[in-house]
Amino acid sequence: MALTQQLARVAPQYLVQCRAAAAVSSDGDPNWNPPAEDTVDLDWAIWALIWFCQRMRIEGPCVQVLKRSISGDPGGDVEFLDHPGVYDGFDSPPAVLAPAAVAEVALELAALDVGEILSCLPPDPLAAAEACGFQGFNGHPREYLVEHFELLQSFYLIAGRRGLAVVAWTD
Template sequence: MALTQQLARVSEAYLARCRRAAGTGPDGDPGWDPPEGDMVDLGWGIWHLIRFCQGMGVEDEHIAVLRRSIDGDLGGDIAFLDHPGVYDGLTPPPALLAPAAVAEIAHALNRMGLDAVLDHLPANNTKAARACRLTGFTGDPRAYLTEHFSTLRAFYTTASRRGLAVVAWTD
C-alpha cells in the first residue's frame, strides 16, 4: 500500500480525551476517530508541489509553509498517537500544529499565489509531470497540483476559523 499524507482537524478537548484514553486503556489505544469531515487524505499532491517549487526556486517561505502544513511542528504532547490504531509506524509519528500555528499557516496559504508558481510548468502534460516528478502520471499536472493545494488551503482555513488544531501524519 502506498503512503499518503493525512491531516485531521481536532479540538484541544478531543486531544485531551484521546490522551486520557491512551493512559487508561490496557493497550494504550487513544480511541482516535476524528469525524470524517475533519480528515483529509492529500495523497502525494503536496509532496509533488513542494518538489516542483524547490526545482523552480520558489521563495523559501512558501516552501516552508507547505512543509510545515504537512509535517507539523516539533513538540506537542501527542506521543499517545504513536499507536497502531492511528498510523502504521513506518514513518515518523503524528505531529501537532496548535490552533495558533494553524491560523498562521491558513493565513500564509491564502496569501500564496499558486498560479504564479504553476505558470512555470511546461505546457506539455508529460513534461509538466516530469518537472513535478510525477512518474507514470497521465493526467493534467496543473489540475492535480491545484486541486491538492486548494484542498489543503480550504482545510486550514476551516480549522483556523473553528479554532482547531491539526494533526499531520503519513499513513
C-alpha cells in the same frame, strides 16, 4: 498500499481525551476517530508541489508553509498518537499544529497563489510530471496540484476559523 498525506482538524480537548484514553488502555490505544468531515487525504499532491517549488527554486515562504502544513510543529506532545490504530508506522509519527499555529498557517496559505507558483510548470504532461517528481502520472498534473492545494487552503481556513488544532501524518 501507497502512502498518502493525512490531516485531521481536532479540538484541543479531543487531544486531551485521546491522551487520557491512551494512558488507561492496555495497548496505548488513544481511541483516535476524528469526524470524517474534519479529515482530509491529500494524496501525494503537496509533496509534489514542494518538490516542484524546490526544483524550480521558487523563492518566498511557499516551501516553508507547505512543509509546516503537512508536518506539524516539533514538540507537539502527541506521542500517544504513535499507535497502529492511528497510522501504519511507516513514516514519522503524527505531529500537531496548535490552534494559534493553524491560524498562522491558514493566513500564509491564503496568501499563496498556486497559479503563480505553477506558472513555470511545463506545458508538456510528461515534462510537468517529471518537474513534480512524478513517474507514470497519467495526464498533466496541474489540475491535480491546484485541486489539492485549494483543498489544503480550505481545510486550514476552516480549522483556523473554528480554533482547531491540525494533526498531520502519513498513512
